[in-house]
Amino acid sequence: MPILSYGESIRSALASEMRLDERVYVFGEDMAGYGGVFGVTQKLLEEFGNTRVRNTPLSEAAIMGEAIGAALAGLRPVPEIQFSDFMTTAFSQIIDAAASYHYRFNTSLPLTLRAPHGGGMRIGNFHSKCPEAYYFHTPGLKIVCPSTPYEAKGLLIAAIRDPDPVIYFEEKKLYWEIKGEVPEEAYELPLGKADLKREGKDITLVTYGSMVHLALKAAQVLEKEKIELEVLDLRSLTPLDEAALFQSFKKTNRVIVLHEAVQRGGIGGELVSLIVEKCFDDLAAPPLRIASKFCPVPVAPTLEDAYLPSLQDILEGARGLMRY
Amino acid sequence: MRHQPSLLLGIYQALKRTRVLEDQIYYLYHHQNPEKPLIIGKGYLSTGQEAISVASAFALQPQDWAAPSHRDMGLHLARGITFKEIFAQYFCRTTGLTRGRDSNVHFGSAERKIVGFISHMGAALPIANGLAWAAKYKKEDYAVVTMFGDGASSQGCVHEAMNYAAVFKLPVVFVCNFNRWAISTPVKDQMAIENLATRAAGYGFEGITIDGNEVLQVYETVKAALDKARSGGGPTLVECKTFRMGGHGTHDPSPYIPQQEKDYWKMRDPVLLLRKFLEEKQLWDEEKEQVLIAGIDQELHEAIRWAAEQPVPEARSVLEGVFT
Ligand SMILES: Cc1ncc(C[n+]2csc(CCOP(=O)(O)OP(=O)(O)O)c2C)c(N)n1
Numbered sequence: 001m002p003i004l005s006y007g008e009s010i011r012s013a014l015a016s017e018m019r020l021d022e023r024v025y026v027f028g029e030d031m032a033g034y035g036g037v038f039g040v041t042q043k044l045l046e047e048f049g050n051t052r053v054r055n056t057p058l059s060e061a062a063i064m065g066e067a068i069g070a071a072l073a074g075l076r077p078v079p080e081i082q083f084s085d086f087m088t089t090a091f092s093q094i095i096d097a098a099a100s101y102h103y104r105f106n107t108s109l110p111l112t113l114r115a116p117h118g119g120g121m122r123i124g125n126f127h128s129k130c131p132e133a134y135y136f137h138t139p140g141l142k143i144v145c146p147s148t149p150y151e152a153k154g155l156l157i158a159a160i161r162d163p164d165p166v167i168y169f170e171e172k173k174l175y176w177e178i179k180g181e182v183p184e185e186a187y188e189l190p191l192g193k194a195d196l197k198r199e200g201k202d203i204t205l206v207t208y209g210s211m212v213h214l215a216l217k218a219a220q221v222l223e224k225e226k227i228e229l230e231v232l233d234l235r236s237l238t239p240l241d242e243a244a245l246f247q248s249f250k251k252t253n254r255v256i257v258l259h260e261a262v263q264r265g266g267i268g269g270e271l272v273s274l275i276v277e278k279c280f281d282d283l284a285a286p287p288l289r290i291a292s293k294f295c296p297v298p299v300a301p302t303l304e305d306a307y308l309p310s311l312q313d314i315l316e317g318a319r320g321l322m323r324y
Numbered sequence: 325m326r327h328q329p330s331l332l333l334g335i336y337q338a339l340k341r342t343r344v345l346e347d348q349i350y351y352l353y354h355h356q357n358p359e360k361p362l363i364i365g366k367g368y369l370s371t372g373q374e375a376i377s378v379a380s381a382f383a384l385q386p387q388d389w390a391a392p393s394h395r396d397m398g399l400h401l402a403r404g405i406t407f408k409e410i411f412a413q414y415f416c417r418t419t420g421l422t423r424g425r426d427s428n429v430h431f432g433s434a435e436r437k438i439v440g441f442i443s444h445m446g447a448a449l450p451i452a453n454g455l456a457w458a459a460k461y462k463k464e465d466y467a468v469v470t471m472f473g474d475g476a477s478s479q480g481c482v483h484e485a486m487n488y489a490a491v492f493k494l495p496v497v498f499v500c501n502f503n504r505w506a507i508s509t510p511v512k513d514q515m516a517i518e519n520l521a522t523r524a525a526g527y528g529f530e531g532i533t534i535d536g537n538e539v540l541q542v543y544e545t546v547k548a549a550l551d552k553a554r555s556g557g558g559p560t561l562v563e564c565k566t567f568r569m570g571g572h573g574t575h576d577p578s579p580y581i582p583q584q585e586k587d588y589w590k591m592r593d594p595v596l597l598l599r600k601f602l603e604e605k606q607l608w609d610e611e612k613e614q615v616l617i618a619g620i621d622q623e624l625h626e627a628i629r630w631a632a633e634q635p636v637p638e639a640r641s642v643l644e645g646v647f648t
């Protein structure tokens with residue numbers, strides 16, 4: 001099996017879907033010749049030409065609007081927003097127009113919005129945020145957060161084939177940093193199906209995206225202390241694999257929710273609520289949320305490191321839970 | 325001569341200070357120890373289009389406000405921001421303009437009547453309107469200048485701001501640095517018109533296209549627009565044709581820009597154009613140039629040394645100033 005980086009795997013997914021399905025096309029700022037600011041869409045222009053790989057003006061609302069209209073007209077648009085932070089300038093198109101469309105008109109809207117996401121690169125509050133909670137709060141949107149090259153391809157293909165609007169958050173830090181085996185052919189990883197990245201009996205650590213790697217590191221360290229972390233990678237936030245969450249939690253009776261987005265109003269609060277509501281009798285310890293500090297993303301390395309969830313946060317959190 | 329020699333020389337020195345400072349930022353970025361970088365992140369330079377920023381700053385009265393964009397180093401310097409502050413900002417130190425919380429061009433200074441920069445392109449324009457409205461509200465005689473690029477002009481909020489300013493006849497001057505490229509996107513992918521200034525007619529105010537590399541032309545045009553704004557004549561759009569001589573940032577060698585375009589604009593370097601003019605008028609010579617450069621260099625190196633010794637933010641300060 002070829003070894004691809006996370007970024008190459010996304011490119012491979014786009015190329016293979018574009019080969020298979022004439023209706024699929026990509027567009028966004030700097031996407032064509034330049035291949036996007038992260039180089040993910042490089043080489044697509046050469047193969048597919050400038051109708052299917054298109055630069056747009058610097059207009060996120062118009063990009064998102066195009067996607068909605070083109071999807072209604074039977075295409076399978078895959079727009080890119082250069083940084084997920086800039087989705088705010090298309091907020092109304094995403095939230096008001098795209099999200100409620102299916103519910104109100106019983107109409108399929110097969111579009112996949114790709115957006116680089118997350119921090120750790122010292123590029124500040126306008127280029128590092130994890131805004132998934134805004135979209136998670138909105139009925140009618142599917143949200144995907146791939147953690148590895150393998151998930152990146154399979155989930156992107158599933159997203160493109162999905163009949164509904166999907167937001168596909170790409171971890172920009174992982175683009176060229178991690179590699180893994182990725183099948184050459186097209187394959188789908190179903191949306192709404194979590195993946196058990198590591199089995200363990202003591203604590204369920206539920207997470208997604210780049211935090212999966214931090215969780216796995218923590219699991220390795222804790223193993224030496226005879227604490228077994230079970231690492232559940234949600235892979236998509238909507239649909240949410242509640243069954244997998246409950247199943248794992250009922251086994252371990254302890255839970256940590258880990259995400260890079262800030263804690264307040266985040267996904268963690270929702271997951272913890274679900275557990276408390278649905279599995280109260282199985283709780284052996286209070287659920288724990290580990291997330292970024294509640295502040296805009298700072299740049300100075302000392303500050304950004306303090307802002308982001310750390311390995312130490314997980315280790316201490318896990319040890320604390322085991323004392324109950 | 326239309327202008328006092330002192331003004332001409334002041335503008336030339338300001339241009340040169342901007343150029344030499346940004347050259348130094350470029351040099352430092354490429355020659356620093358990657359293990360212990362001084363510059364955190366990247367640099368976004370105005371090389372080649374300094375005339376717009378510098379001339380606009382010189383056209384302002386002390387009571388006026390500015391809401392600049394990311395390529396306006398010249399305005400910041402002319403409004404009194406020091407080399408030390410700039411380097412402390414780029415090095416993310418506690419004594420920098422954002423105290424290490426943000427970096428490079430993401431700063432401003434309310435004391436010096438400069439709106440803090442928002443990365444979302446075009447976001448400065450509606451804010452400039454707010455300042456301009458406050459001038460009317462409080463019956464104060466200041467005006468506001470705001471800058472944006474040809475790329476930013478495609479943002480919805482830019483259109484909203486221009487229409488809004490027209491409706492309320494706000495004392496604001498919209499200065500476009502029309503540098504023909506938005507990252508890798510050529511202006512033909514950005515708009516179907518030749519001159520952005522033609523848009524002004526659609527909003528109901530005057531739009532003027534000028535040579536952005538002729539610093540005196542920019543100065544005179546922006547000054548006239550500000551005078552008009554201050555005397556109740558409403559907004560003006562000043563479109564300055566120019567070129568970004570470097571890449572989008574220090575990391576970008578801009579291979580997407582044809583060499584002959586780069587060569588053409590090199591001959592139209594605004595700093596050289598003004599120098600030639602001053603030499604023809606016998607106001608400037610090589611000896612004066614050497615004295616100026618030596619002075620700037622000395623100040624630069626002192627500033628770098630000073631900034632490098634400034635404290636980095638302490639991790640425990642990460643939540644300072646956040647309300648919860
Ligand atoms: C709303 C928004 N979308 C995307 C970006 C990413 N981005 C940063 S600079 C830039 C190009 C800006 O071009 P222009 O306004 O012409 O200014 P220039 O850099 O050429 O001076 C883009 C797309 C952004 N900052 N804001």
